[in-house]
Amino acid sequence: MEQKNYDVILDTLPENESRLEVLFRQAGDGFLQVEYGREQRANLQDSFRIQAINDLVLAKNLNGLIETVPGIRTNMFHFDPAALSVRKLIGEIKEVEDSLTSIEDIVVESRLISLPIAWEDSETKKAVAKYVKEVRPGAPNVINGYNLEYMALCNGISVEEIKNKVLGTEWYNSGGGFWPGGGFFWPMDPRCAIVVPKYNPPRTWTPEGAVGIGGPCIFTYTTPTGGGYQLFGRTIPTFQFSQKHPLFKDSPFLYKSADRIRFFEVTEKDILDIFEHVHNKTDYQYEIKEDQILVKDYLNFYNSEEVQKGAKEFQEKQKEATKTAPRL
Incomplete structure (x- = not known):
């Protein structure tokens, strides 16, 4: 036949x-x-x-x-x-x-969610330490017990500049991620488009609320799980299975497709206090603004001479950095 x-x-x-x-x-x-x-x-x-x-x-x-x-x-x-x-x-x-x-006629319904972030918190540091001890001793992406310096090396900039780029743009959710309640968040400003390789091999544990980046995408870990994104901090709950908090009454997930998040810096104590007020006291008020993306306006911003010039300059730094950054 x-x-x-x-x-x-x-x-x-x-x-x-x-x-x-x-x-x-x-x-x-x-x-x-x-x-x-x-x-x-x-x-x-x-x-x-x-x-x-x-x-x-x-x-x-x-x-x-x-x-x-x-x-x-x-x-x-x-x-x-x-x-x-x-x-x-x-x-x-x-x-x-x-x-x-x-495409210029498109108006995307897009909520803007403000999320606090604590850099180099103790819980994500524990996850990195566990990885080095149990999975890959001498992992080249772990420098001084964490991943931020490796992220800086991969992009040809300083740790402080990495933080500024995370804080300096809105991060757009293209859709649901590979773990319940997750999302793939991309930088709206190409001048902030940091890129890093993932862990090789992955971690066996990551705490709830950890914030990491793999390739060009940021991910906020919704539950304790394994993971392969480079860790740089921790945010507040974005998933609640019990649905006790009013925000999660209709769905255990915070994110929707086309949401944007903007991070602002807080202390680790602030993060831990908010965890208590979300999961136990259930009285924390999330900062969520109903909003839209006017695609024509965004394209004008994206294609502007200033933005394109800054993006190309950053890409040149990244290109040079990949020649010397440790390989995973």
């Missing part, structure tokens, strides 16, 4: 002025992955478009569409194939894609 090749790409839409080529990729009997472009790239304008398309598709209230999982350049559609055929779903998405002719 003649063997036929199986192509996971079921359909495509051609590239145009406002988007890359759209690939409709089979991802299982009840899953369809919609992907922008055939090459990996991390560009927030792709995520802005994905969010807009996602909202328009959900507004159709399609019978059989269970949930969606938007990301930086993909969206996973989970559907019931007995109620909604994959061909009909593709057709509905195509219709919405064709209706969105300009």
Whole structure:
């Protein structure tokens, strides 16, 4: 019998002025992955478009569409194939894609969440010490018992400059992360786009609230777990399984897709006090502002001469730093 090749790409839409080529990729009997472009790239304008398309598709209230999982350049559609055929779903998405002719017209609903952060706190330092003792003695990413100096080496700047870049921009959530309640947060300002490799191998333990970075993405650890991001501090709870606190009444997760976070510096004692007021006293008031991203305004900022010049200068420093930073 003649063997036929199986192509996971079921359909495509051609590239145009406002988007890359759209690939409709089979991802299982009840899953369809919609992907922008055939090459990996991390560009927030792709995520802005994905969010807009996602909202328009959900507004159709399609019978059989269970949930969606938007990301930086993909969206996973989970559907019931007995109620909604994959061909009909593709057709509905195509219709919405064709209706969105300009990315500059997009307005993204985006909450702005202010999160306190304590640098080099004792709990994340314990996680690093445990790693060195039990997993990788002499790990090159651990300098003076922590990861901040390694992060600075990888980016060709000082530890203080690393902190300033973390505090100096809003971090945009392209979608749910690999752990319940997590998110992948990207810098809105490219001049703050620090990049570091992940642990090799990963840690076996990370405390709740730890803040780390892997590649260009920041992650706030929602529960005690393993992990591979370079650690630099700790923030407050962003997940509550018990849902005792009023903020978590409707969902145990703090983050939504397209949220932004902005960090501000506090002491470790402040962080521990807030943990008590979230998990036990349940009276802490999170600072969350309902807001929007006007994509046209953001693109004007991103493409401005000042921002692009600063981003390129930083990228040159990073390029040189990779030649001398310890490899993992």
